[in-house]
Amino acid sequence: MSKKSNDNKRFQRHFRKFHSKETTGHPRYVYDEDGREYKVIGITKSPTTNGVPNILLEQNPEPNNKDTAYIRPQSERVKKGVRNEKLNGWKFTDKDKKKVQSVIDKDKKKKPRK
Numbered sequence: 001m002s003k004k005s006n007d008n009k010r011f012q013r014h015f016r017k018f019h020s021k022e023t024t025g026h027p028r029y030v031y032d033e034d035g036r037e038y039k040v041i042g043i044t045k046s047p048t049t050n051g052v053p054n055i056l057l058e059q060n061p062e063p064n065n066k067d068t069a070y071i072r073p074q075s076e077r078v079k080k081g082v083r084n085e086k087l088n089g090w091k092f093t094d095k096d097k098k099k100v101q102s103v104i105d106k107d108k109k110k111k112p113r114k
Helices: 094-109
Strands: 014-019 027-034 037-044 076-079 083-087
Touching: 014 037, 027 076, 027 094, 037 094
Parallel strands: none
Antiparallel strands: 014 027, 014 083, 027 037, 037 076
8 A cells, every 4th residue: 555545534623632741731723733743723711822812712612611712823733642632522613713724824834944
């Protein structure tokens, strides 16, 4: 079997909670994978993180949670080896999906450092 056949298996976007000293146990939206890393967007209750304003969501993606939720304006990378659990039932509203997609598009425009 060639590597080519593995490439057309579409990556399923989902929510996970990673557990390591770097990830602080906040839930993350996993939107892609790159080799041994996941590309993720952090979800938080705070309007700012480290002085950077977060993006307000219309509705908390966690089921039955009415608290205000935000997404981080930059995507991050988390190694696949980090202990984590998949969060089922979480979802974004259609308006929030557009906000998330704009963060993903911004990440894709950045040129990797050489």
